[in-house]
Amino acid sequence: MKNYKPKKRLNASEYINGILNGDRVILSQAITVIESNLENDKILSKKIIQEILPKSGNSIRIGITGVPGVGKSTFIEVFGKYLIDQGYKVAVLSIDPSSQRSKGSILGDKTRMEELANLENAYIRPSASGDTLGGVANKTGETMLLCEAAGYDVILIETVGVGQSETAVHDMTDFFLLLMLSGAGDELQGIKKGIMEMADMIVINKADGDNVKKSEFAKLQYQNALHIFPQSESGWVPVVSTASSTKNIGIDHVWDKITDYKKLVLENGYFDKNRNYQQIQWMYNNINEELKRLFYASEDIKSHLKKIEKEIVSSKISPVKAAQLLIKEFKNSLLKRQ
Secondary structure, eight states, rough: OOOOOOTTTTOHHHHHHHHHTTTTHHHHHHHHHHHHOOOOHHHHHHHHEEEEEEEOHHHHHHEEEHHHHHHHHHHHHHHHHHHOOOOOOEEEEEEOTTTTHHOOOHHHHHHHHHHHHHTTEEEEOOOOOOHHHHHHHHHHHHHHHHHTTTTTOOEEEEEEEOOHHHHHHHHHOSEEEEEEEEESTTTTTOOOOHHHHHSSSEEEEEOOOTTTHHHHHHHHHHHHTTTOOOOOTOOOOOOEEOBTTTTTTTTHHHHHHHHHHHHHHHHHHHHHHHHHHHHHHHHHHHHHHHHHHHHHHOHHHHHHHHHHHHHHHSSOOOOOHHHHHHHHHHHHHHHHOO
């Protein structure tokens, strides 16, 4: 069966030249190719990534997460506009694992950050919907490389969902920013220890009006809480600050701290060490995702899954034994092809 070639595809060199020239339309089209699951597009995307790779990596990658209602979109928009005023080109990418279930509109981020989206030196791209968080993270990572090659020197990667998405974002960024609220009861409730431990900076947002005192109190609580965590390998001591996105207060301080962090880790060698580690982990993540895809695409596996599911439910076989049998069957199917 011949591979289906979708209409309106450019060749690899046209995409590459467009990206390197900062053409946002071509950049968007190239990202669409990367997000595609068509075999021809996968081949094309590999060519694009391979060619632009030497031109990528010249950015500061910032992960941003926060509890629901923290004002993340407003913060990112105000922060992005501030960075553009400082002369930077800013790309905002999001990882939204919830979109895999709700299949929500991919235009959500652009409508939430309309002012930023309309600026020439800004680019906003929601995550591709995928079957797994790992798959979405891989494609977000590739999108990040394309944006860097297109000249965006600050990449903001937002996690919209909760849970493992924070780890995925942390594992592809240089600096991890956690947005929190004050005045929501016990300040440390509802936030996982693991997420706080990943944070390089905690910002108490909406610190204006009647919330100023509450925000300062929350700041002290988080500073005390951070002391219980072991020091990061980066040598950086996480900081806590307050900000108001709506009043544009404290936004410059956030960037100052990110700049301080980058200076420190460039000098002590952690910046490159962390990037190298992330590249290796990215390879393993791709291996895991591809093996998973091959396993579930196997006709032998498809034909036996439903039967084994029934046997598990009726207690004829344990889940562990069932998994072992399926993996053995998958191995045998691969051997038969050789």
